Amino acid sequence: MANKSSVFDMIGPIMIGPSSSHTAGVVRIARAAIRVLGGIPDEAEITFYNSFARTYEGHGSDRAIFGGLMDFKTDDERIKNALEIAKEKGLKYKFKSIGNSSVHHPNTIKLNLKKGERTVEVEGESLGGGVINIAEVDGFVANFSAQMHTLIIKAQDISGAIAFISSVIAQEKANIATMSVSRKGKNDLACHVIEMDSGINKITTQYLQSLPWIKELIYIPDIDL
């Protein structure tokens, strides 16, 4: 193990039971997803895959998802009643269970969220100990942990885009920890997912957003803050 554990991994984290992968991890997937959406959704379709498909009720993962969708933190005691709270708020929802999907990690959740006219699709995996991987965003490969500060940029697939974006981030003195780019087809849209050790200023995201070849920019600061 490269990183030594903390005292607070041994006595902690403080969390809502019953298990870190079924509650804390699930809450964090939803917290990441609403940041991709840009707010608390009006409608949500939640698909539980594989191991989650049969156990999500017993483990309370359905409540954990709604806790996260309403931006509750992983140790918020309201998570237990999150489904009722969501119903009161008029949030429309639907659950789906899919088993035997070999292309998905055992503990995968897909969220199709709608707020006003905006819709997003986010696929997250709960890896254990509350650690997550956001595998896909709107069909693009994403693979970010949401433990750092994340930028998701959908841009025209043009040459020099990666160098340009990374140099703008370098001006901010933000260190890039991981960066991945995926595209749906040649000369189509490319999706840049960049994880940074520190955050960046609003003016920088606004500048990037103003460029004509950048179609969409989503900035997700540390989701646990």
Next chain:
Amino acid sequence: MCFLFESFKGWKKYCEEKNQSLPETVIQYEIEQKNSSRELIYSGLLQAYGVMKDAVITGLKEDMTSRSGMINNGAKKVFNHPLSVLSPEFQKLISRALSAKEVNSCMGRVVAAPTAGASGILPGTMVTLQEIHQLSDEKIVEGLLVGAGIALIIEEKASLAGAVGGCQAETGSAAAMAAGAIVYCLGGTIDQVFNAVAITIQCMLGLVCDPVAGLVEVPCVVRNASAAAIAFSSAQIALANVSAVIPVDECVEAMGEIGASMESRYKETAMGGLAATLTGQEISKKVLIQDIEILPDETLPD
């Protein structure tokens, strides 16, 4: 350079050479490795202990019925039962360990120590120890630091995860942390603290993780109570200098070896042991969602 928690032998040597107490070495580790400060460590652990105390109270006060129904206010029943089999203190210990763990099963707030599945053991033991011996919260925090050091070594040499090492890795490690903390808080020497850890591991070795329906309920909740009792039993033995014979580092090695050779159906997969019994399977059928779309087996694309 701080101590890196690679062995109990090394920990003792480090304490003696630097003339530092057990909790002090853990503080130095956290400051150096995690850029923390003494104040942050103390306030964080006081907060964690506060959550543990709250969980003990919540489980004895509020309704603790799990979604599956398998957990149904057991802690309260134990706490209020008119017959104490040993002493009222023992009855309280058992009910408190049950209580905090029931809070975990029922989606309440707990401290994973070291894991959520073992989250009743330190609350049950520490709250009861504090009450009986009139200890300060600061003293309990020192005990928790010792427990954290113990867990760091077990994590390094064996595992703390049920999916890797079975139940011994979760409740066994928590009981070892508690036993060490108890002996430390009662003024035991380093040898006595480590001996308590060794004895506890010897008592918990081999426990498999076989949760009914895959839920963190049966047998997890009652195992938190028995682990709390074993922590006190080991502390009582260790304080009297009754040797574990097998040194603590070797006990941890044995735990790792047993965990590694355990079949996967005994490691949180709900495929063996209690989960595979007739009743276990029946409960599983009732509790698990049946309305599920099963994809056909993947066929390779042409």
